[in-house]
Amino acid sequence: MRDLTAHPEWEACQPRFPAHPVAGLAGTSFKPQHLQAILARLKPRGFFEIHAENYMGAGGPPHRALEAIRRDHAVSLHGVCLSIGGPKPLDTAHLARLASLVRRYEPALVSEHLAWSTHETVYFNDLLPLPYTEATLALVCDHIDQVQEAIGRPLLLENPSTYVLFHESTMRETEFIRAVARRTGSGLLLDVNNVFVSATNYGVSPLDYLANFPLGLVGEIHLAGHVEQSDDEGEPLLIDSHDRPVAAAVWRLFERVVERAGRIPTLIEWDSEIPEWPRLEAEAAAAQEILDHAGSARRRSHAA
């Protein structure tokens, strides 16, 4: 038997990427419809975040697009369905796919959610909440240990937007997150919109939440838009919808966080009703301005 087509170079041409910095930068979600507009920019700037699962296909245009983006920018790999907060063992095949993406694209940041999305065999495609107890703390820590082992680096764990509380919870979310980070050595992704959404939904102050959040461990910030509905009592219930600009109150909270914690890489998330690229770029520019201002304000205070 003789193969008439030999393409040994095909296997060997795995790309290697430059290490673009992410410190102090604002970025946006990467959406394939923006690819040409992004590549046409004269000066590459900022970073892009992708949902890991969208790039877990074997090949094809998604990988071509991501290679093109990664050549000129730092990339943040954001997992949305590992189900770290679920009671079942992690899907090892899925974890292997995540690890393989980390090796292939050398992302600057890797993150996942304090949530779950799969139970038994069913994948619910939503970030579902968990009670905060000693038992769930142990299982979340086990799962994060397993993820960090697989990807060979710390994971940034994101605080969720939630709509319900559990009777069985025995600790506050900030306490739970602090304990997870301490036990596993993970970093944190602080989603400021999620802080605002959950705080509003439970009638508590987002500033109190932030005061209890270990800001020193935050490696990335998320900002996004939310929509207002109402709860059973007719009071505001905010939904983490990622379908509109960042709310003014969330921008103000972000400024407070940056004042206290410094110039943490900050991402504008926009996943539904996606606008044209210039609109998204403008949101990132607004975040960048706040980051830059904080940097110069800090330098001035050090010089004084």
Added chain:
Amino acid sequence: MRPDPSANAPAPAGAAYAAAFSAALLEPDRKTPALVTGPAGKAAAKRYNVYRNNVTVSLINALAAVYPAVQRITGVEFFRAMARFHIRETPPISPLLFEYGQDFPAFIERYEYAQGMPWLADTARIERAWLDAYHAADAPALGAADLASVPPERLADLVFMPHPATRLVRSRYAAVTIFAANRKPAPVEDIDASQAEDALITRPEFDVVVRRLAPGQAEFLSALMAERPLGEAAAAALEARSDFDVGMGLATLIESGACASAHLGENS
């Protein structure tokens, strides 16, 4: 105490929440799980419904993203109702949503309200194959030059290996024409749906291409994709359609990029 029977299944201490929380997610008629609450004694019904809504709407959207032509044909309301039935019957079992909906064409085929559109399921099969081809592994396609060294008398012994993206969909209806017309923005003109059509779906490089095959070519290509030698595949196609043109069949095979490689078979 618990109304949910699945909560009786063995689970580690403190791990029953996922079973109790998820049991009602796809069941709008079930009560809000008793383990959740609003703050300060507030109710949890509308709050829990946010999760129900997120799950169902996002999965309907996932199916709409895979099957845009089907949605255009049926209209949005019809499609979303049909998708909702399918999701409750066959929820996803993988977090890779671009793989979801493999069973949707078969569901459409037996969906009561779609019986008047017997070609709809095959249109869906082409859309599913389109997305599978889009995400398939990268590989170079076999070109005509790769065959230049084969002596003419050995051509019949050639065995082809399919490209990872290649799919074949055969229909008793004009599914290829219906698919193509409904994936373009232009208005759809009248289509004679009763014409049988076969589709070859390939992705030699970046773009997925859907071709309508000439008579006999589907038999020819499916024999080749099953790794039968060229001579046997041509015979099978000629048996099915006496007007099958081997030269055109081979040209389609090469032009479409349906193969990744070829080798000379054993019986030589």
